[in-house]
Amino acid sequence: MEALRTTTGGQLQRSSPRSHLLLIVLSLVAVFPIYWMILTSFRADGELYSASLLPGQVTLDHYARAWNAIPMGRMLLNTVVMAASQTLLQLMTSVLAAYGFSRWNFRGKSILYALFALTWLVxxxxxxxxxxxxxxxxxxxxSLAGLIIPHASSAFAILLLFQSFKSFPLELIDAARIDGATNWGVLWKVIFPNLRASIASLGVLLFISAWNDYxxxxxxxxxxxxxxxxxGLQMFLSTDGNLWGPLMAAATTASLPILVVYVLLQRQIIDSFVKSGLR
Amino acid sequence: MIRLAHVLLVALSLFLLAGLVVAQDYPAPLTADQNVTIRFYSYNLGNAAFGPGTEKLIAEFMEANPNITVEGVPVPAAEMTARVQADIVAGTPPDVAQLIFDGLDFIATNFNAKPLETIVPPEELAAHFEGFSPNGLQLGRLNDLTYGLPFTFSTPVMFYNADLFRAAGLDPDAPPTTWAQVKEYALQIAEATEAEGVHIAGLGGFDWIVQSLIGSNGGQVLSADRSTIEFGSEAAIGAISMWQDLRLSGAHSQFTDAEITEAMFTGNLGMYLQSSAIQRTLITNAETNGWELRAAAMPAFGDLPTTPVNSGSALFMFSDDPARQRATWEFLKFVTSERGYTIITSDIGYLPLRPAIVEDPQYLQEWAKANPLVLPNLEQLTRLRAWVSYPGPNWRQIETILLESVQQAVTSDGDVATIMTDAAARAQALMP
Known part of the structure; x- marks a missing residue:
């Protein structure tokens, strides 16, 4: 049965089985490494290098070894706190900086903006x-301060948000000002709600980047x-041989928080990516 | 008059210098109530496979020396140099760090590593070095000074699958001793079984196996006066040509080191020249996958003696504080003592630099009986040659040039002489 999809003009269009097939294949390609990671984490030692797509003997040994080898719970907690704090701080600083750059003209603005852009290239x-x-x-x-504070601002985030803020209609800002809104009020009551999608999608990118920082x-x-x-994951790797079983168990555990966030916020994340045009 | 003044000045200088030499101060031994904490950076520490053995070393040392606390800091091997460099710049260098031998020159010259001869009185140092493999002691020496005390190290060993030997009609009790035999045996294995014949590790990462091959063919990568790159020599070209021939003939696998290691684990590779540090992992995987693992010494080029080069790491001291220097020396003494090398060999999987402990019932005798695979490795200590570290700030780039040129030669049918002489010329331009 052919499915129906909505075009941007609101018309219904038939999507071909061929495009569905292509998307299914691409999805499998994307999901397969994750499946293989989970599969390997449950394989017994003797089957670690098996090419079989299904597990033979299922074991939880690798999870036990991984949890015993490194303080996994503590490291996960540290990572969540670090990634969340960095994301919040970077969003805060970039929203304020982008607002300043887009809202006011001041002497040296171009030079300052160029300097911000240049720091991204360093x-x-x-x-x-x-x-x-x-x-x-x-x-x-x-300390967590040492992990978080040096990354409290991001040139990439400022440049990206500046483009979104710049395209925000000036008429709306003027109308708000006539209604008596302060600069702070304009930012949080007028601009922020309308650019929530862009800011949210940027937040997702920043969080993933902070999570993966090594x-x-x-x-x-x-x-x-x-x-x-x-x-912690690095502790299962060495030049003299890798401990694939515990490594895959640790990697599976480490990806769970991100997976949970994605499953819970799937709709919002996809919406924000589509709306902001981010890939 | 002026001439007399010059003579007096020179005489005074010599007198003062002599006084300095005679009165050289070594850090005094710690008193029982003197509590000292030292920071130890280690890439074995924290690692799921090698960490517990290293923690055991630290724990036993602290138990025997309650006034010294060792703060172990796990740093992955690939990032160790950058981390130590950052800490030196920040003014907080570690007291002792486990660093890979190929950076010896750079570490001694740029990191202000402390030679043991300036920290420890000569008689005490000589007493500690008694029982060390004489070749092994040279591994961390530069300009006649001991900057690095060999800690965890290994040599290239030819591991082989006895079951595949039998399947190919070969005698597993008579492993190949020359590269010509390796080629012959490997072709037989590849023909009679589904497995790969042979693989020499070392096309990426570090150049110690390449140095082993070049040395075993009568060459060297750097001249004795450390001024001229010599991996464009005939001996070097001959060694790499042998490797290329193995590959072109089909005797050698076409896989990467990482891929072929997994093939070896699952019993799909006949012979594997690789670091002896992989031995423990190989034993586990051979048992799990049901095949018999054996080991032999590195094969030779005809009648020439082999010159196995070590891989691994040494412990370098960076502390400026006399008390911490002395505490660090106490730690170094323990980890390189008979008991220390017993733990390093049996719990971590590296070679003991005190060969006699293998026959000592107090230390490794029982363990060696249960692990006979260590014997070819120990036997190679008598021919061990130190891993050459290139001088100057471009040492890493020179090593990379060598590895990339060997990779280019071995994985193609290109002219080895052209590739290697060109590489040597490019590397020479990077020498200080």
């Missing part, structure tokens, strides 16, 4: 050492209990 490796030295002087090593937590923390799950 690789992490170039700023790593000065940031680390500053952080050491502040006594923030081995090198900075590695540099800042000295103990696994203070570190993040990405560092």
């Amino acid at each position: 690789p992490f490796q170039a700023t790593m050492i000065p940031n680390y030295v500053t952080l050491t002087q502040l006594g923030w090593r081995n 090198f900075w937590p590695l540099l800042v923390t000295s103990h696994l209990e203070n570190s993040t799950i990405q560092i």
Whole structure:
């Protein structure tokens, strides 16, 4: 049976089985690595390198070994706190900066904007050492502050939001001002609700980026209990052989929080990506 | 008059210098009530496979030295140099760090690593080095100073699957001793079974196996005075040509090291020249997948003696504080003692640098009986050659050039001489 879909003009169009087939194949390609990760995490040692698509003997041993080898719960908690805090701080700073850049014309605005853009192009490796030295002087090593504060703002987020803020109709802002709204009121009562989709989709990107951060937590923390799950996963890898079973068990566990967030907010995430045009 | 003043000045300088040498201060041994904490960066620590053994070393040391606390910091091997460098810049270097041998020159020159000869009185140092493999002691030395104390290290060993040998009509009790035999045996295995014949690890990562091959063919990667790159020499070209020939003939697998390791685990590779550090993982997988694992010494180029090069790491001291230097030395002494190497060998899986403990019932005798695979590895210590670290800030790039050129030569039918001489010329341009 052919399915129906709505075009942008509101007309119903028949979608072909061929396009459905293509989408199903692409979905399988996307899902397969996740399936393989979960499958491997439940395989017995003797079947770890089996090419079978189904598990033979199912075991929870790898999960037990992974939880015993690293402080998984603590590392997951640290990662959630770090990623959520970084995302909130970056959204806050980027909304304010984008609002400032789009709302007012001031001397040196272009230069300042260009400098912001340039910082995006500076690789992490170039700023790593000065940031680390500053952080050491502040006594923030081995702390959540050390993980979060250096990433409190993001040039990428500011540039992206600036484009959205710039396209916001000035008439609406003027109308709000005539109604007596303050600058703060204009931002939170007029602009923010209308750009929620763009901000939310940016938030998703920032959260994933923070969740996957590896090198900075590695540099800042000295103990696994203070570190993040990405560092924990590394502990199952070595040049002399990888522990695939526990690694896959740890990776499956580590991806659960993100998966739960995605399942709960699936509709909003997809909507926000479509509306903001982000890919 | 001026001449007399010069002579007096020189004499005074010599007098002062002599006084300095005679009165060189070494950090004093710690008193019982002197509590010291040292920070130890280790890439074995925290690792799910090697971590427990390293934690055991630390725990036993602290039990024996209650006034010294060792704060172990797990840092993955790939990021170790960057982490130590960042901490040095931040003014908080670790007291001791486990670093890979190929960075020896750079670490000694740029990281202000402390040679043991400046920390420990000569008689105490000599007493501790008694019983060490003489070749092994050279691994962390540069310009006659011991910057790194060999900690965890291994040599290239030819692991082989005895069941595949039998299936191909070969005698597993008579493994190949030359590369010509390796080719012959590998072709037989590939023809008679579904498995791959042979694989030499080391086309990526680090160049210690490449250095082993070049050295075993009579060459070297760097001249003795450390000024000239020599991996464009005839001996080096000959060694890499052998590798290329193995691959082109079908005796050698076409897989990457990571892929072929998994093939070896599942019993689908006949022979595998790889770090002996992989031995524990291989034993586990051979038992799980039901095949018999054996090990032999690295094969030779005809009648030439092999020169296995070590992989692995040494412990480098960075502390400036005399008390922490002394505490660090106490820690180094313990981890490289008979008991320390017993833990390193039996719990972590590396070689003991004190070969005698393998026959000592107090240490590794029982373990060695139960793990005979370690014997070819130990035997190679007598021919061990130190992993050459390239001088100057471009050392890593020089190593990369060598590895990439070997990869290009081995995975193609290109002219090995052209590839290697070109690589040597490019590397020479990066020398200080």
